Amino acid sequence: MLPVLRGRQYWVRPGSHQLREIVAGVTSLQKPGPARRKRRTGAGSGSGLPRWVFIPAALGGVFVVLPLIAMLVRVNWGQFGSLITSEASLAALELSLRTSAASTCLCVLLGTPMALVLARSRFPGLRLIRSLVLLPLVLPPVVGGIALLYTFGRQGLLGQYFEVIGIRIAFSTTAVVLAQTFVALPFLVLSLEGTLRTAGRQYELIAGGLGANPTTVLRRVTLPLVLPGLFSGAVLAFARALGEFGATLTFAGSLQGVTRTLPLEIYLQRESDADAAVALSLVLVAVAVVIIIVARGRGTEGSL
Amino acid sequence: MSLRVSAGIRERGVDFDLEVTTGEVVAILGPNGAGKSSLLSMISGALRPDTGQIVLDGRALVDVERDLWVPAYRRGVVMLAQQALLFPHLSAVANVAFGPRSRGIGRKPAQELAMKWLADVDAAEFADRRPAQLSGGQAQRIAIARALAADPALLLLDEPMAALDVEVAPALRQLLRKVLRDNGRTALLVTHDLIDALALADRVVVIENGRIVENGVAKTVLSQPRSSFAAKIAGINLISGTVEGHGIISAPGQRVQGVLDPGCVERQLGVAVFRPSAVSIHLALPTGSPRNHLPAIITDLEPQSDLVRVGAMVTGSELALHATVTAEAVADLDLAPGKAVYYAVKATEVTIFPAAGESARVN
Numbered sequence: 008m009l010p011v012l013r014g015r016q017y018w019v020r021p022g023s024h025q026l027r028e029i030v031a032g033v034t035s036l037q038k039p040g041p042a043r044r045k046r047r048t049g050a051g052s053g054s055g056l057p058r059w060v061f062i063p064a065a066l067g068g069v070f071v072v073l074p075l076i077a078m079l080v081r082v083n084w085g086q087f088g089s090l091i092t093s094e095a096s097l098a099a100l101e102l103s104l105r106t107s108a109a110s111t112c113l114c115v116l117l118g119t120p121m122a123l124v125l126a127r128s129r130f131p132g133l134r135l136i137r138s139l140v141l142l143p144l145v146l147p148p149v150v151g152g153i154a155l156l157y158t159f160g161r162q163g164l165l166g167q168y169f170e171v172i173g174i175r176i177a178f179s180t181t182a183v184v185l186a187q188t189f190v191a192l193p194f195l196v197l198s199l200e201g202t203l204r205t206a207g208r209q210y211e212l213i214a215g216g217l218g219a220n221p222t223t224v225l226r227r228v229t230l231p232l233v234l235p236g237l238f239s240g241a242v243l244a245f246a247r248a249l250g251e252f253g254a255t256l257t258f259a260g261s262l263q264g265v266t267r268t269l270p271l272e273i274y275l276q277r278e279s280d281a282d283a284a285v286a287l288s289l290v291l292v293a294v295a296v297v298i299i300i301v302a303r304g305r306g307t308e309g310s311l
Numbered sequence: 312m313s314l315r316v317s318a319g320i321r322e323r324g325v326d327f328d329l330e331v332t333t334g335e336v337v338a339i340l341g342p343n344g345a346g347k348s349s350l351l352s353m354i355s356g357a358l359r360p361d362t363g364q365i366v367l368d369g370r371a372l373v374d375v376e377r378d379l380w381v382p383a384y385r386r387g388v389v390m391l392a393q394q395a396l397l398f399p400h401l402s403a404v405a406n407v408a409f410g411p412r413s414r415g416i417g418r419k420p421a422q423e424l425a426m427k428w429l430a431d432v433d434a435a436e437f438a439d440r441r442p443a444q445l446s447g448g449q450a451q452r453i454a455i456a457r458a459l460a461a462d463p464a465l466l467l468l469d470e471p472m473a474a475l476d477v478e479v480a481p482a483l484r485q486l487l488r489k490v491l492r493d494n495g496r497t498a499l500l501v502t503h504d505l506i507d508a509l510a511l512a513d514r515v516v517v518i519e520n521g522r523i524v525e526n527g528v529a530k531t532v533l534s535q536p537r538s539s540f541a542a543k544i545a546g547i548n549l550i551s552g553t554v555e556g557h558g559i560i561s562a563p564g565q566r567v568q569g570v571l572d573p574g575c576v577e578r579q580l581g582v583a584v585f586r587p588s589a590v591s592i593h594l595a596l597p598t599g600s601p602r603n604h605l606p607a608i609i610t611d612l613e614p615q616s617d618l619v620r621v622g623a624m625v626t627g628s629e630l631a632l633h634a635t636v637t638a639e640a641v642a643d644l645d646l647a648p649g650k651a652v653y654y655a656v657k658a659t660e661v662t663i664f665p666a667a668g669e670s671a672r673v674n
Contacts, residue, residue: 210398228398
């Protein structure tokens, strides 16, 4: 559509939505007058959307926010401090942060090369590999936990050999990290691969032409350029790891201080002490909000 | 001999035979899609030919028969494209230092080298700026410095001025002229602009349909084109000489007045360029406003739809000129081969450019 308009693009004010409207046939090509500018300030106008769309959109927004409010209302503020600083809570929080940080590191170490290969190389079967790699994204976490158990468990595919040399992974803190990495890895790979594709190869080709070998190109050009994408991918992976429940419970169990992360603790407390569960949930909400603020502050809005 | 290309890609229908000697600048002209970019990409290593070989300074870069393929980063070939493509996360000086650093030169010496090259392109003041803080012209200057700092055996220029504002282009052309010609760089220059070819290149190669159809001295190809593309953009009048005041003095001593390109230097070689349609033909010495009137003998008449292209040789020289006039004018003036006339052209229709070409290599 655009090439047809190209000759007349100078009528369009830079930064305005006018061009999109012209393409959509909403406004005709003419010099923007003050009257035209004013008309766009009314509710719903200018977006080009039918007004009724705003009703289900608002409903959706309420659906997301209302449960959070309901929880806030239910918080026992009088005992909030003591609830979240109980020994079990602190142990769970500390374990959660520790394991999530470790699995985020693992995700970065393994996921960055994966994203690079997926985004830059071409070989037969690459599409199939991509689908398989992204499988944990759509797989129920419990299924992931079972799969991990049959890999690293005592009688697992690899676990039986680890057992021989005296390494037990299942139901240990290592298992928590592995479970979290398993579910969080696709988030980082997907986010970074998108950034790499958007960045394109042009700077890498220039760097190669200037005599930089592939490792230098990767270190001095590719990675610095996709750093925001890597950061936002890592934040996503961290958030996903922090909330991991199903795979952890299946593969690592729920031992206080060893494998009982915050989500597990919340689930457990819900039966015995609802106030504690709500208080701890609020802690996770706070962490989530911080994550979103940090990620948005780095200009990664699009990918988060 | 520096560069020898005899390679092609069947799928793209391109096959080139090209030789470039060390220190030579060759302009590559041709319509869009003719294969100019394919040629550069094969030499730079971005595209793999499936026949033939490419040899640079005695070293084979590609030899399909021997299954030899040197990756881009080991070729010593640097490409300068339309867009400056400075690394956005590095300062200007770090961009220029990138090539030296990649060659294994230490941080400090690379920095010093980069500053020297920045000074060479008159961009030392921008050393600490990020690419986002530079204008298109400034960025392209720094891209030139970056390309040269990498010390390439061959420089590939892919329309380096096409994306720049009209006001910036002459200054950059002048800079390229300096860095290409003064240092005896070997370079291939893809361009749409015959001014670039005239000002920068020793030789012009015209590519059509994936083949080289013309190959010769810039002035010859542009003034006596044999290929249809060159004829379309060229077929212009070119008179070379020495720049003096607001014009040039040609070899036979004719003075041609015109508008000077900013790149012109007094007493240096220049070339006067004007379109055949700007020329009027007179039977007697004209006394009106046109500053230039050259006595000439008509050599040929070539009808072009309702116009006639009248060729003539300037008296006492081997200089061929063309004028496009109407068929009525030809009939009124009774123009025919052998007739003595005056070719007149207003000075405002003549542009004087600094010349490269065969004669410029003398100094």
